Amino acid sequence: MKIPAPLIAIALVVSLPAAEVPKVFAGLFEQDIPVKAQVGMVFPPKEIDKYVAKVETAARKDSKWFREFSSQAKPGSPLPYDERLGLTKEEYAEYLALWNKREFKSIEDVMLLLRQSVGGTWSLTATGGASALSTLRYNPKDDVFRSPNGDLKRIEDIKAEASGILGAWGGREWAFEEETGLGKTKENVAIGRFADNKFGIVIYHVQELSTEGTRLLDKSLVVRFTLGKAGQVQVQASKPATATPATKPESNKASKPTPKK
Numbered sequence: 001m002k003i004p005a006p007l008i009a010i011a012l013v014v015s016l017p018a019a020e021v022p023k024v025f026a027g028l029f030e031q032d033i034p035v036k037a038q039v040g041m042v043f044p045p046k047e048i049d050k051y052v053a054k055v056e057t058a059a060r061k062d063s064k065w066f067r068e069f070s071s072q073a074k075p076g077s078p079l080p081y082d083e084r085l086g087l088t089k090e091e092y093a094e095y096l097a098l099w100n101k102r103e104f105k106s107i108e109d110v111m112l113l114l115r116q117s118v119g120g121t122w123s124l125t126a127t128g129g130a131s132a133l134s135t136l137r138y139n140p141k142d143d144v145f146r147s148p149n150g151d152l153k154r155i156e157d158i159k160a161e162a163s164g165i166l167g168a169w170g171g172r173e174w175a176f177e178e179e180t181g182l183g184k185t186k187e188n189v190a191i192g193r194f195a196d197n198k199f200g201i202v203i204y205h206v207q208e209l210s211t212e213g214t215r216l217l218d219k220s221l222v223v224r225f226t227l228g229k230a231g232q233v234q235v236q237a238s239k240p241a242t243a244t245p246a247t248k249p250e251s252n253k254a255s256k257p258t259p260k261k
Contacts (some may be wrong), residue, residue: 014170019116021047024172024191027227028200029114029124034233037202037225038106039129042165055079058086061074076165102165102222111233112225121146121223124202130223133204136189145174149187149206154174158190170193184209185217193198193227200225 021031031033058165059066065084073079078099081092110128117123117137126133137146145152162168171192178185190203201224208217225231 010119014254021114022138024138025114025122025139028191028193029112030224030232031114031116033115035112035231036058036233037110037112037126037130037223037231038104039108039221039223040106040111041222042102042104042167043097043242044102044106048095050089051098054086056194064234072247074161074164077161077163099163104166106224110223112223122217126223130202130221132206132219132221133189133202133223136204147176147187147206152174152187152189158192162195166194166201169193169201170195171201181211199225200227211239222227 007069008182019031036255062084067084069084070079078096079085081087081089085092087095108129110130112128112133113125113131115123115125118142121137121139124133135147136152138144139146142151143154147237155173155175157170158173159170160166169192171190173188173190176187178187185206185208187206188204191201193200201222203222203223204219206217207215211214229249
């Protein structure tokens with residue numbers, strides 16, 4: 001993978017001595033070592049669309065029931081079976097089979113770099129579409145992430161089941177919520193690893209609503225990265241150019257003529 005020039009520069013500049021990585025990053029990142037990552041989304045096979053369409057039709061017919069029914073389901077997981085979903089038991093079984101074939105698909109390759117900042121805070125410097133993560137600063141003393149909006153405070157840990165949209169994974173989460181006369185702001189960040197211990201994950205979401213409920217900002221990121229040495233990019237400083245030795249000057253002495261016999 002080609003490393004973006006700005007990240008190379010960051011990796012090569014040693015401004016602070018190595019410190020103990022905070023627990024929230026331990027086992028996921030090492031200080032000042034770039035990690036390959038992908039911004040992406042999880043997609044089930046397209047064949048699932050016909051079943052989703054049937055459920056949407058059923059939801060429009062009885063929207064009140066559907067809101068109550070779906071509010072009791074686990075977020076990110078398939079709804080439990082009910083004949084009012086508009087599916088037969090056979091169709092529901094096919095829907096679940098297709099759901100279990102969902103895959104994470106990369107939209108963009110990016111780089112992540114864990115850095116220590118002045119004041120004892122830490123940040124995940126990110127490139128490309130994941131650059132919004134770079135605005136966050138983690139303070140291990142208070143266990144909060146600080147963003148331009150305010151402090152994201154620790155909430156309940158995540159333990160997602162295999163049936164969830166992202167599959168089985170666990171991690172920590174922080175959240176910020178504020179409502180003023182101008183509107184409402186929500187911001188969340190979560191960091192963890194998948195159950196197979198092959199990949200780590202960073203999820204970020206920020207949303208701003210006007211007082212009328214209009215979405216002024218709605219940005220979500222799912223960033224997956226390879227754990228361990230396989231995901232690390234070892235950046236080496238370029239060697240200084242070797243000076244070309246000067247050409248030995250020719251002698252100014254005139255050559256002696258060859259004597260005639």
